[in-house]
Amino acid sequence: MTDPFRKDYAFLAEDAKAVTHDEPFYSGALSFCRRRYARDLAGVDLAVMGVPFDTSVTGRSGCRFGPRAVRAASTNIAWSRAWPSAVDPFEQLAVVDWGDIWWDAGYPAEVPGRIEAAISHVIGQGPAALLIGGDHFTTYPSLRAHAAKHGAPLSLIHFDAHSDTWGSDESGRIDHGTMFRRAVEDGILDPATSIQVGLRTTNDEPMGFEIRDANWVLRRSPEEVAAEIRKVVGDRPCYLTFDIDYLDPAFAPGTGTPVCGGPSTWHAKETLRALGGIDLKGMDMVEVSPAYDHAEITALAGATLALEMICLYARTRG
Template sequence: MNSSWDSGFQGKPGQGMSHSPSFGGAASFFRTPYQATLNDVDIAVTGVPLDFATTNRSGARLGPRAIRNASLSLAWERPWPWTQDPLIALRVIDYGDCEPPNGNLLSVSHIESHIANIVNSGTATLILGGDHFISYPSLRAHAAVHGPISLIHFDAHTDTWPSESNDINHGTMFYHASREGIVVPASSTQIGIRTTNEDTQGFHIVSAADVHQLSGKNIASQILERTKDCPVYITVDIDCLDPAYAPGTGTPVPGGLSTFQLLNIIRELKGVNLVGMDIVEVAPAYDHAEITALAAAQIAIELLCLYAENHR
């Protein structure tokens, strides 16, 4: 390979995993090519570096950058135990970050417009957050194309606490989404929950304690039984993981999942009608040795594996 060749700038979608040294070159997601157009693209990976909707520690605005950086050390071979390289099976690009108009950091409407531009082109999304509120405008954009969405939601928190209609909060957006009909609670599942919220809004809940008692196959079976053929959006709040596996997050809660448990559930979801994905709440200022960012990058690439499996 030419020593001056950098796949982040000069590569093509579908090029597969990269063998470039992890310590140099463009920090694109898994060294996929940066591209500003959506022609002949299956998946656009995009960052949403926003964290003003947090209620505890801020810092998730740096999450997209941290996930991209961590992904470089994982980008040398297809993820185990999948049988195909998702970066060969799919034409994946790094679409850069969603930036607020005119530097207005308090704007959120631009997020929905940014995601709508991707989805309306026929391209699927993998979104790197950012705090979890970003899932709300993303779901609005997806529902406008695919209809009401079934949510597979990995989190320590339900994020369905009741609120006023005009607030912005990373713990209330799925309350609004269900009330607006964007998300269908009856066909949705929340996994890893270990905080108290008496009103589940009708979501099926698999608590963290349940995950520790059940197999990944059993949990996936529960999820698939509910989603059936409905369009599905998978959202992963990294605080679903126990702080031992993800210390770099804004609202850590002890007693969570291991990285393996979460990945094992994803690996058993073959057949799900996946239309969109996100991974959120990575706050690198609280991370150690990139533990959290590496977990997020691994989860993200395996979500692409799942998408590729279902779009052969």
């Protein structure tokens, strides 16, 4: 008979590599893939951090609930090894769920600094960070934190329907469509060794990024897309950011600014799976907005692709 006092792995797992495959996906605390909640990062390889912020959206809000939704959906994939490779990255990496970055919502101007400080605190102790947003502006303070640790400029691998390089005359503006322009202007990113993949909206100011739009992606295999990304980024330290609206709305309706004509979840997953040989320093999954989701398919896509990022990070570490 099942032990009625069995462990809730998010709180009671012995360590960051504990096997959690036997916990049902309909109960228990909602840590990412049943990882142990921890702020003690001794011996930890990677920390999953929630960033529940959506004040900078220009369309439909709601992705502040994204971290919670992605964690909930991740319980559906925590019970087995990653398919089809049958690799369990949690056997190779010590991974914890650090919880959410906190700030006072009444002081939005303080949010970027709070996010940057929290990420700097985590990666400064050794682990890599996987951020779960939240709107895409949250990538900007994350880039600042990673550039401070690994050296600027970084290269960027950017999956998105939008370029997010719009201009602004206001230096203090918080906007999820301007942050990569700011990152280039601030010297955080090198656009010549950065690539934006899946774009299907126009912008007359690409800021020097290499662009492979959605039509280009859809006419190629995931392996060809991954090879093109590696060709642009090379062996430079890079940051991977994935806006869920990269996917066609048929596969990810639950987002603030959906755009038709994008890749499938399968194509995106296989692209990440083929993306070995890069020097990956940090990563995020953003813009999951559960209020617009159907049957949690967007949250599940976000969780699945976030898990693939962890698998990718495990492979880059050898």
